[in-house]
Amino acid sequence: MHTTINPESAVKERYASGAQAREAALCCPVEYDPQYLRVIPQEVIERDYGCGDPSQYLCSGETVLDLGSGTGKICFIAAQVVGAQGKVIGVDMTDEMLDVARRNAPVVAERIGYGNVEFRKGRIQDLGLDLERFDSVLRERPITDAASFLKADELAAELRLKHPLVADESVDVVVSNCVLNLVDSRSKPRLFEEIFRVLRVGGRAVISDIVSDEASPAHLQDDPELWSGCISGALTEDGFLEAFEQAGFYGIQVLKRDVDPWQTVEGIEFRSVTIEAFKGKQGPCLERNQAVVYKGPFKEVLDDDGHRMERGRRYAVCDKTYNLYRKAPYTEQFDFVEPRETVPLEQAKPFDRPRAAALRHPKETKGQDYTVTTGASNCCDADSCC
Numbered sequence: 052m053h054t055t056i057n058p059e060s061a062v063k064e065r066y067a068s069g070a071q072a073r074e075a076a077l078c079c080p081v082e083y084d085p086q087y088l089r090v091i092p093q094e095v096i097e098r099d100y101g102c103g104d105p106s107q108y109l110c111s112g113e114t115v116l117d118l119g120s121g122t123g124k125i126c127f128i129a130a131q132v133v134g135a136q137g138k139v140i141g142v143d144m145t146d147e148m149l150d151v152a153r154r155n156a157p158v159v160a161e162r163i164g165y166g167n168v169e170f171r172k173g174r175i176q177d178l179g180l181d182l183e184r185f186d187s188v189l190r191e192r193p194i195t196d197a198a199s200f201l202k203a204d205e206l207a208a209e210l211r212l213k214h215p216l217v218a219d220e221s222v223d224v225v226v227s228n229c230v231l232n233l234v235d236s237r238s239k240p241r242l243f244e245e246i247f248r249v250l251r252v253g254g255r256a257v258i259s260d261i262v263s264d265e266a267s268p269a270h271l272q273d274d275p276e277l278w279s280g281c282i283s284g285a286l287t288e289d290g291f292l293e294a295f296e297q298a299g300f301y302g303i304q305v306l307k308r309d310v311d312p313w314q315t316v317e318g319i320e321f322r323s324v325t326i327e328a329f330k331g332k333q334g335p336c337l338e339r340n341q342a343v344v345y346k347g348p349f350k351e352v353l354d355d356d357g358h359r360m361e362r363g364r365r366y367a368v369c370d371k372t373y374n375l376y377r378k379a380p381y382t383e384q385f386d387f388v389e390p391r392e393t394v395p396l397e398q399a400k401p402f403d404r405p406r407a408a409a410l411r412h413p414k415e416t417k418g419q420d421y422t423v424t425t426g427a428s429n430c431c432d433a434d435s436c437c
Contacts, residue, residue, distance in 0.1 A: 061225065062081070075344060087128040090162035092155045099124035099229035102281070102313065102323035103259020108306065112136045116249060118175040119143055119230025123152035127159045135165040140217065142173045142184065150359070167317050171216055176234050176242040178249055179211030214217045217249045225256045229323070232261050232271050232285040239286070243298035249251035250330045256300065259325040261285045281320055282314060285292040299356040301329035302380045306335065332356065336369035337399035340390035342411035343376055369402035
């Protein structure tokens with residue numbers, strides 16, 4: 052995607068202003084659960100900008116990272132959803148937004164009876180670099196020439212390694228509310244990689260953002276007002292899903308898609324969507340003689356690893372895929388066939404079937420010598436029989 056403006060500067064300037072006084076053009080209408088809003092100061096609510104509510108998909112006890120947390124509304128809602136045993140981290144790069152959020156965090160903590168929210172300064176496409184720690188280092192070692200500039204770059208790399216803003220595999224859920232589209236196009240792949248990096252295995256991303264039904268032409272991308280207004284930096288609908296896939300996510304699904312566009316510019320429709328995507332399909336494939344049966348309603352499906360399955364047929368899958376399917380978002384779509392004799396994990400051999408799933412013969416799970424004959428099982432009642 053082509054851009055000649057500096058998107059980050061445009062975004063910082065506009066959102067710094069938006070922290071001082073509400074700007075209606077920075078958000079589209081979102082209805083939040085009123086029970087969570089009662090404890091949040093009006094200053095936060097009035098200066099919050101978004102296009103969705105990813106907090107409604109959170110669970111008690113989770114550690115949550117909010118990208119582009121702004122004045123903290125989603126963080127303060129999430130704090131109540133995850134409860135005292137959970138934790139919420141907000142990341143934003145705008146000092147004015149962070150000031151509002153940090154000023155109100157103790158107020159919310161007092162009202163709900165516990166404090167489980169913290170706000171950190173950083174760029175969401177670079178979750179390794181703690182900008183406040185970096186600022187502190189630069190005050191001691193200011194950039195005065197080319198040599199000190201290069202040294203600062205080395206220091207930033209060292210901070211990412213030794214004192215990361217958000218550590219590898221440290222959060223259960225990454226959420227974001229209409230912020231990913233503000234990141235420079237060249238940095239978007241790294242942004243999705245960073246989301247993937249900080250998630251624990253089995254974790255997920257729940258992202259609300261603005262997407263377009265057509266790609267934005269160059270002259271729209273070069274408009275700082277449209278970019279900072281969540282318009283011309285938006286990924287296309289299919290490009291947004293592909294970005295998750297390219298970063299290594301699986302089980303990607305659209306939780307919510309607005310029927311009506313938030314805004315239409317030169318015939319291009321921009322609307323809000325909320326996407327959920329999971330981390331955890333990485334790792335070895337081991338053969339344990341398990342099988343799955345896709346229950347429908349489609350005649351055939353294709354999963355993220357190339358397994359093509361027809362409805363009602365018994366397919367061989369590796370232990371990793373078998374266990375993935377037993378969890379959200381797949382579990383309701385499949386029946387699971389365990390082998391009659393369990394293959395211990397330490398004795399399992401590499402799964403050597405082709406990438407596309409192959410049919411599993413029943414004898415592979417029952418055993419080649421299984422010849423048992425039984426009487427009818429007790430599945431009848433007074434009025435019917437199975």
